Amino acid sequence: MQIIYVGPLYYGGTCLQRMKAMEKLGHEIFPVDTEPKVVQEKKSQFIYRVRRKLFGPPDIVDANYTICNLIKKYPTNILWLDKALTIKPETLRIARKISPKTLIAGYAPDDMAAKHNQSRAFLKGLPYYHVYFTTKSYGVTELESLGVQKAVFVSNAYDPAIHRPVEVSINEKTEYGGPVGFIGDYENERAQYIFYLAQHGIPVRIWGTNWGKKCKLTHPNIRIENKSLWGDQYARAICSFDINLGFLRKINRDLQTQRSIEIPACGAFMLMERTDEHLELFEEGKEAAFFNSKEELFEKVTYYLGHEEERKNIAQAGRDRCLRSGYSNNEILNSMLQFIEKLSEQY
Template sequence: MRRRICSRLFRYGVPVSRPDVANDNARLLAAAKQGHWDIVWLEKALTIGPQTLVGVRKHCPVARIIGFSPDDMNGRHNQSQQFLKALPLYDYFLTTKSYNVHELGNRGCPNVVFVGNGFDPDTFRPLPVSSEDRIRLGGDVGFIGTYERERADLMYYLATQGIRVRGWGSNWGKMPWQHPNLAIENTPLYGDDFAKACATFKINLAFLRKINRDQQTTRSVEIPACGGFMLAERTDEHLELFEEGEEAEFFASREELLEKCRHYLRDNQARIRIAQRGYERCLRSGYSNSERLREALRIILGQGALNYQHVNCCP
């Protein structure tokens, strides 16, 4: 409760620190005293303050302090007072948000590296599906993700135009409308069920999260990695990740979304071909988490100061 209150106050501009209820700072300092580490990896470390990183540097003078977050760390809703004060003490910060590169640099981080979103190949991979799986999980057009009003608007619009849509995810109890063509499960999918759902939906919708100013998300690579046909919002980064009309499909308006849903629901061969090529692109271009990390570490450990260098989004 205290952490929630402090987080809300911070969002409203009050310079209050986030409570360190798990004693993260003490545990990190204890680990630094016990070993001579080459890398100290901090993942969205909102409770770690600058004094702790000074202590880490004292005990591990050659260690490179690397931060990572898949969220928009220039957004107040993703920050903390400790994070902002500690950011200049990171050696590198890895972000999946391209626009964060200069923003975090302007906040004092000496080296900010952009890495594209990745997927875990042990979780997100093509799986055989049964007729029961198709009934239980799939359908014509599907979306797997958290409720947002704009997403709901588009899904409802498709339903009113005769497209059968099914949604899985959290917070869909907020959905303000109902329609015979719209099935809302209000349950998240994980693991094999997620992978099978991607395979059993004829078309997988991939929406971006506007509050994070997304140009791509983990879904952008997870859906094709599962062998699913992806229809995503058109952005420059999506167009770099996948060739439009060959490895994935994209839309920029609800009218284009509807037209492409209708087209690919009719054209089974094209849909299957594009899904297969999207999967192959994930493997060929190294979109897995391990490949993304390997490329980032190659740059960090193999070169000197980067000064806002980017990892290539899609080799």
């Protein structure tokens, strides 16, 4: 199929990973990058932030114009919008008028019913989508109530080219890893859990932004790198920790996250917050470990640090589950595209 693929295509982002998966599946892709370097540089500027807050994210790169031109030039099967907050409803209206057979499909790994993930253009454009894929199970009814014709729940996925077991040297383990680690942005509840571990003698190393600026809790057992990791570095860091902690983003009402899949896909041990969706994805105590409280987290960390062989067996079983159950981008996107192809028969 021919697909106009719209979204933030920066290195390390899952949007780019999904686009590459579509290419590997044999589809012809026409990329429209909504966040090239020029946009990323402006995002930190005061004027940009004020404008975004008042009017929503601006279309600095004329993505709307590019989409209209591509629709006119190519008889594409799909216009794929990956959390495309700058795309205007008028653009989608024109696309449907010019090419009635082109299906407009949306996707987002975030909670799109939450205001902090929306824009005015996004909300007004929802009635023009033929289908919207969401990784939030509760998001199906919410998106349809916002005007989407059809919303579909899909699980998170991993990129097999990036999220895979990596042999790390002693030097790399020193550079990236340690006994217990967390990779992700700062949130107060995450800091509270990690601080609890530190108070009880567990050293924790943290990779991610905003920790140095926002975290007020300090302890000799907490090592904050205050730096994001992308691509191969990210996978190497995961493989450098004996235990990878996983926390849900409460502001997004997460029941699973990208890391819920990426950590096991790397063949690494995951200790994640317990949810029904996590228990469906991985068998507890055999393919991953879970916790509900600070006390249980400390208990599980202490236990698994002292049981290396069991920990490694669980990590391998988690990796096997990812392969067996088809959690990769290639497999999940293939099923999504098949759904769109079947849906297109109605138009």
